[in-house]
Structure formats: C-alpha cells, structure tokens
Amino acid sequence: xxxxxxxxxxxxAGGGPAGSSVAAFAAMQGHRVLLLEKEEFPxxxxxxxxxPSTVHGICGLLGVTEELESAGFVRKRGGxxxxxxxxxxxxFDFALSEKFxxxxxxxxxxxxxxxxxxxxxxxxxxxVEVRERCAVRDVLEDDGRVRGVRYTDPDGAERTAHARFVVxxxxxxxxxxxxxxxxxxxxxxxxxxxxxxxxEGGRRLPSPNSGNITCVAFPSGWFWYIPLSDTLTSVGAVxxxxxxxxxxxDRAEALSALIADCPLIADYLSGARRVTSGRYGEVRxxxxxxYLHDTFWQPGMxxxxxxxxxxxxLFSSGVHMATYSAxxxxxxxxxALRGDLGERECFAEYxxxxxxxxxxxxxxLVNFYDVNRDEQEYFEVARHVTRDTAAGAGAFVxxxxxxxxxxxxxxxxxYRDKRKKDLLEQSxxxxxxxxxxxxxxxxxxxxxxxxxxxxxxxxSQDGMHWxxxxxxxxx
Ligand code: FAD
Numbered sequence: 001x002x003x004x005x006x007x008x009x010x011x012x013a014g015g016g017p018a019g020s021s022v023a024a025f026a027a028m029q030g031h032r033v034l035l036l037e038k039e040e041f042p043x044x045x046x047x048x049x050x051x052p053s054t055v056h057g058i059c060g061l062l063g064v065t066e067e068l069e070s071a072g073f074v075r076k077r078g079g080x081x082x083x084x085x086x087x088x089x090x091x092f093d094f095a096l097s098e099k100f101x102x103x104x105x106x107x108x109x110x111x112x113x114x115x116x117x118x119x120x121x122x123x124x125x126x127x128v129e130v131r132e133r134c135a136v137r138d139v140l141e142d143d144g145r146v147r148g149v150r151y152t153d154p155d156g157a158e159r160t161a162h163a164r165f166v167v168x169x170x171x172x173x174x175x176x177x178x179x180x181x182x183x184x185x186x187x188x189x190x191x192x193x194x195x196x197x198x199x200e201g202g203r204r205l206p207s208p209n210s211g212n213i214t215c216v217a218f219p220s221g222w223f224w225y226i227p228l229s230d231t232l233t234s235v236g237a238v239x240x241x242x243x244x245x246x247x248x249x250d251r252a253e254a255l256s257a258l259i260a261d262c263p264l265i266a267d268y269l270s271g272a273r274r275v276t277s278g279r280y281g282e283v284r285x286x287x288x289x290x291y292l293h294d295t296f297w298q299p300g301m302x303x304x305x306x307x308x309x310x311x312x313x314l315f316s317s318g319v320h321m322a323t324y325s326a327x328x329x330x331x332x333x334x335x336a337l338r339g340d341l342g343e344r345e346c347f348a349e350y351x352x353x354x355x356x357x358x359x360x361x362x363x364x365l366v367n368f369y370d371v372n373r374d375e376q377e378y379f380e381v382a383r384h385v386t387r388d389t390a391a392g393a394g395a396f397v398x399x400x401x402x403x404x405x406x407x408x409x410x411x412x413x414x415y416r417d418k419r420k421k422d423l424l425e426q427s428x429x430x431x432x433x434x435x436x437x438x439x440x441x442x443x444x445x446x447x448x449x450x451x452x453x454x455x456x457x458x459x460s461q462d463g464m465h466w467x468x469x470x471x472x473x474x475x
Pocket of ligand 1: 013014015016017018019036037038039045046047048049050134135136137169170171172173174175194236286289304305306307310312313316317318319320322
C-alpha cells in the first residue's frame, strides 16, 4: 500500500454537485482538501432541471454565477404541469414566491456533464486537490473513528489517504454509506422506475415559458420534458412499480410505447427524432432511488447528497438537496475543524436542518401524487407542510424553488433586504438579541437565522460556520 504521507483536513469521495460543493466550501476556509472522483469528467449524469436556490444561492456562494451565466444553459422560469383534476396544462413562475421574485427568479436546465465539470473545476480553483479516475474502495477506521480511505489510483494501484474528516458524496451507488452505521431506508410510497432518452427537434412552449420543465401525468405515471438547448430535449417516463412490465424488453421500443400512451408528449415529439449516438444515444433506466439513511455521520465521517437520500425526480429537488446538504455539512466541518464546537453538535445541526427540508419535499410530494386534486388544493398542501402562509401559489413556489428552509442565502436579494428590515423593526425594544441583529446589519454581512430548537445552533456571520445562538446561551 502506498500512502500519500500527509493528513488532509477533509477528504471527499465523489465529484458530483454535492462533493465539489462541500470540498470548495471547506477549501475556501483554508482547509486542506482532497477530492477523489471515480470517473474522468465530463461524465454523464441525470438530474438536469435545477432550482433558483441552487443557481443563485449555492452557486453564488461558490463564486460561479458569471461562469454559469455564460455557459449557455437554458433559462427555466418555472414549470408547466398537465397534472391533477385540471385537464388543462397550468404553469407557475418562480417569481410567484416573494423568496425568489426579482431579477434572479429563474434557474437553469443543464447538461449535467457540463454543469458538474464547471463545479469540479471551480473546486480545483478554490484550492481542492482533485484527482479523477480514483475509485474509493472503503474507509480506514481506527479506535471508533474514520481516519481516511483506501482507493485505487488511475494505474490500478491501491493507495490510502488520511484525513481528519471523510465525506461520502459518491451518490446513489455509494458503497461507503454503510460505514456510518444504520442503513438506507427505502420508501414504501415512492417505488417508481424511470426510463429516459434524448430527442432532437421537440416542440417548445411559447415564450416566456419555452425553458420551463413540463411534467405530464398519464395512466402509468408521468413524463418529464426538459429543454436542454433550442433543439435537444431530455424526455423521461416515471412509471409506477405496478407498471414495471412496460419498462421491460427493448428500452427504445418501451420508451416509444409509453410516449404513444401520453398524447401531450407524443404531440410535442411528433416532429422529433431520438438521439441514437454519443453521450445521449442510450435509453437509460433508473430505479430504487427513494431512500433516506438512518444516520448521517459517525466520528470522522459524514454523508452528503444522494448518498444520504433522495426522494423523487418530480419538482427537481435532487441537486438542490445535494448542494444544500453540502453547504450544511461544510458549516459543520469548518466549525469542528476550527475547534469552536464539538463534531457531535455540529453534525447534529447538519442532520436536523437537512431532515427538515427533506420532510417538506417528501410530505408535499406524497400529496402531489394524488392526482385527484387541483392546483389550489396542492397550494394548500404546500402551505401546510411548510407552515408558510403566503397566498395563492406563494408557499408552493417557495417550496419547489428550494426556499422552504427560509435560509436567507438561498433566496433573492430583495427578499433578504426585506427580511433584514423586518428583523431590525422587530429588534427595537428586544434588548439582547436586538443588539446582535443591529450589529450584523451594521456590518452588512448579516445572515439572519433562528435556531431550529432551543439548543440548536445558528449560522455564523460569515455564513460558513455554526455558532451558539445568543438567545439560547443567554438562557
Ligand atoms: P452524483 O451526481 O451521483 O455524483 C456522485 C459522484 O461520485 C459521481 O461523479 C460518481 O462518479 C462518483 N463516485 C461514485 N462512486 C465513487 C467512488 N467509489 N469513488 C469516487 N467517486 C465515486 N435532480 C434534479 O435536481 N433535477 C432533476 O431534474 C432530476 N431528475 C432526476 C431524474 C431521475 C430519474 C433520478 C434518478 C434523479 C434525478 N435527480 C434530479 C436527482 C439527481 O440526479 C441527484 O440528486 C444528484 O445528481 C445528486 O448529486 P450528488 O453529487 O449527490 O451525486
């Protein structure tokens, strides 16, 4: 075994959106970070429809806003649904939530090979030592603590790397997640199978909705229709387990048969042809994706992104959950590495906040799969699961845009300003806390945040650590 000799602060396995984000957020705090990725980028991945919380929130923190802007990705203003008891398609704009309203009320539809490459290159620029074609095999454990990993390098040689913390960001197929204890719990409710391919020449919705994701319910499940360029479209059927027969046999034929069963999608694709060569030439199948791990961490190791959990492609929450978990976990790593708080307290905070966001999407999605309701009823469910009182589609869009956590940094600038003003207003007369909020506002770096529970932590002023809440420590 060859060992690299040094001890990294953080070692990240996997270079998808979760891995490259957590690695960059740790490196930006001056920590020594190693990232090992099994493939050579660019590589294919599914998960192309993004949310504003990722595009403007996380990507803004990562410093890739301009790069994303000039990458030529399709702008997604919202979603169009043929869903529920309404027989007509209905649309929503991200601008309908005050959390996203303003000049940044959009996301992107991305070719993941390009998007993931952009994030991984950014991690490199931020000081992360990135090594591709390095497959992590297992973790090194000693005395109840993970202390590094064993991996195979591009020449096939077995190596080890040591680190104070190991982060598993190897996604859905993770072999490392089992080391944190507990297990993956698969959902009894979401047991769908996806069959998907790519088409040239599919129709576009009229402006300004031409970049929207379209989701269309049909007897066996639903279709996604994602415009990736003026001419390229990602088309996938998400089929209920009981209809699994329709996904067997020749995949291209199965996909054609499903499309024929869904008049709206058949119409959109009437003048299109399926791509049959290159990265998009294959019809692919994915299943067993709805799960959540019992535990998120153990001493010296944490799980982020799909390695921890995923719910369902409907509402495109995957990359949002992956990158948001990366931010939450990075705060825990940065705080524990600086020695401000113990790792138990730090990772408990990560887990509590992730679970809250996961639960909101999960509970909403369970209700949304009941296709006997109309939009107004879905909006009501969103108000209920998020406890957001916004009228009309407001709470629904706040949730499906990735803003349920109410983390200021994931929302638009105008919403942040408004919240700051509200807080200052409230703080008049509230002595202790008011002092802190006013100070934050004076420095202009304010990240207003309230703890999730009485002993919960709050976000530090730099946004990249946790700290004790002034109110809870004063009690
Ligand atoms: P990944 O993107 O899977 O990245 C993991 C990385 O780890 C990969 O690069 C892999 O090569 C690497 N790796 C694996 N094993 C090892 C190893 N042993 N050593 C080193 N590296 C390793 N999300 C959306 O946001 N929008 C959507 O529209 C959407 N649609 C979806 C449709 C379907 C059918 C499915 C199943 C998912 C969809 N998702 C969507 C979810 C999305 O694909 C994931 O949530 C997202 O890719 C998770 O990012 P990640 O970084 O955790 O993992």
